[in-house]
Amino acid sequence: IVSADGRTAALLLGLVENEQHDRLLKSRNKLRAKKWHTDLSAEETRTLKRITAEYDQVHEAINEQRHLDIAHIRDIIEPYRQHGVIHLGGLPMITDDMVTFVRNDLIVFGGGVLVFLIIILTAIFRKLRWIVLPLLSCFYAGLIMTGVLGLIGWKVTVISSNFLALMLIITISMNIHLIVRYLQLHRDHPGDDQLALVRTTTHKMVRPCLYTALTTIMGFSSLVVSDIKPVIDFGWMMSAGLAVAFTTSFLLFPTLLLVMGKTRSKPTADSDRFLLPLYLARLTEFHGNKVLVLAVMLAVVSVAGITLLRVENSFINYFSDDTEI
8 A cells, every 4th residue: 555645655464374273273262162151071171172282382383483474574674774664563563572572571670680689688698698598599489480380381471571570579588587587596596506596597487477478469369350361360470479489488498508507606796787777766766756747748648649540551552662563
């Protein structure tokens, strides 16, 4: 199609359809629709399971081929961009770009959180042991969760792409609680052996961390009542991820601590202490009324801000201006 002034044109490129893919899709959807309204027979259930597995394989192969096709088309277009403004559109391109964005988000969010955690652990503890142990626990929890998602075929979407970063943050918070409690016990009971210190640390921290994990799981579980499937999946992912994070923190971390042995006890100088908690404690002790007044003012401003919230449901606004979507 060419505009009347000859300045704008549109080309329609039809991609070859896969007949096997279309046939499997129709059969799968037909059985799913029947399952929604009535019970399937044993034979139909086995057929649905077989067709779904075949469809997933064919669909994955088509996606890989489409990705290569779209990259090839962009290579063809690129030399001509100097002569005018060229846009590539269409549902296959949008689908492929969204998958690429999700994959990149997982890498960026995970890498960014990892760097942030290393900086924070270094600033707080300044010992290699207390940097490596929490990171190992985080890596293990992330490995277990991503492996489970892969085994059960749970797809990561734009909404749930940051679940790994949230999991790492929650896992590291539990590990920091364990480290701080262990160091306190180590300081107060220098004569105890490593097994006693680790056992007491785990015993004292398992209940508050369990309450924290359960309440957070309940919060994410509330997302499953949504009518939006990606939001529902995100709620289930985070609920399962929190269970994995809690289990890992109280199984792997104490085990590694026992293997590494007891650290050498030494007096802690004032310059080695993390002074922010002490500063906040003194602030609340000597300026309690001012803190309350500030809290009330912030609450009033927050309530006013809540009335200005607007729901954003524009698909286009989810992406940067420089993307073809």
